[in-house]
Amino acid sequence: MSEKVVKRENASEENAAMRPAVQVVEDATGITLYADLPGVPKEKLSIHVEGDNLIMEGELEINSPPNMEAIHAEVDLSRYRRAFTLSRELDGDKVTAGFRHGVLELRIPKAEHAQPRRIEVQAT
Template structure:
């Protein structure tokens, strides 16, 4: 699996896409697959998207800026980030069985290995 950081400024891109931020991600591997832990503070589950395109996993999420009811910002210095990160998945991983959860601003993504790529114990019989 390799990491592809998205370019944060492109000519003609809308302003929201220009403010894309790469979330910090920890990657752990065990015999059965990999686990990604991505820090995405302020991103509600409704604003989080995980997509598989070919062999790429794309993680995107937008932070919701709380605005007091009945008020509208006329000037704001706070920039609300949009998180975006892309990973190329190994063929050993089973993209059809990805499991994801979001808790306390941390996105946990579990990607199991294909059955043929997982180690297995072979029983030896007495002859």
């Protein structure tokens, strides 16, 4: 059993990733998520929805000269990863994404049945 634990620890070390900073804004028709992924080219970005989990992953690609000697590194991992749980009223199938200057913008609309409806309050 202990062997299993060790193995899992090793695996997590290999997959060590930075947690991108996000902004989450909700309006009447859905949620907009902005994530900071500087250094990730569009081709190395992946967003997937598994059940009610939204997972975003990105790999850094910094084309530094091959003979460069690193002197100071505050960004020392080569991956970003972060996952969120979507609540039931969000439509994971209709997520749209934009990516510009290292900022990912995801739009997650609310399902049709969850769109706001105004309830008239009757005076009695």
